[in-house]
Amino acid sequence: DQQVKQNSPSLSVQEGRISILNCDYTNSMFDYFLWYKKYPAEGPTFLISISSIKDKNEDGRFTVFLNKSAKHLSLHIVPSQPGDSAVYFCAASSSNFGNEKLTFGTGTRLTIIP
Amino acid sequence: KAGVTQTPRYLIKTRGQQVTLSCSPISGHRSVSWYQQTPGQGLQFLFEYFSETQRNKGNFPGRFSGRQFSNSRSEMNVSTLELGDSALYLCASSLGTGGDNEQFFGPGTRLTVL
Secondary structure (H helix, E strand, O other), X not given: OOOEEOOOOEEEEEOOOOXXXXXXEOOOOOOEEEXXXXXXXXXXXXXXXXXXXOOEEEEOOEEEEEEOOOOEEEEXXXXXXXXXXXXXXXXXXXXHHOOOOOEXXXXXXXXXXX | OOOOEEEOOEEEEOOOOOEXXXXXXXXXXOEEEXXXXXXXXXXXXXXXXXXXXXXXXXXXXXXXXXXXXXXXXXXXXXXXXXXXXXXXXXXXXXXXXXXXXXXXXXXOEEEEEO
């Protein structure tokens, strides 16, 4: 049972345009969400996070939006750059789980077209 | 500050064999978590160790085990290997436990079971 879903395995976006990556979750206990970026042959690196008390968090070109009622979050990258080409993983956790670690989605491969 | 290191980077084994993977966390980090990454399942949590104690375990069979040493280094062992165990095994370290502790990932060990 996939509790965190990224339904688009891949996405191609023109350089300079906005990239929007989506993530849905089913467990209403999740209250903390993160996005990780992964290049080939490297481990994932943390990108941005959001707590359930917020609906938006911004860091430079990256903005994460959270819609709790829809159990949906999205990552916006604007403007998109060639270096943004990577696999993006959405992850979720819950403070109610104690020390439970992150539940990840299956990833979306983003390709930025120059 | 050195990042998370994992050895070996690549490993080829045959069915029925066992394997031990090693992870050295970032200096000062006491929590080490292990994840399995496969194309269809994304990143799945295996287990977490904190101060030499297993704090959490994911939904994997008993063939998957681990341990943590007093210097926070961790090893993961898989016995009686199956073809389906072929995956990228990622280790992540963090200062403390809890899903909101930022995890730093190593580059992974690519295990191929023939």
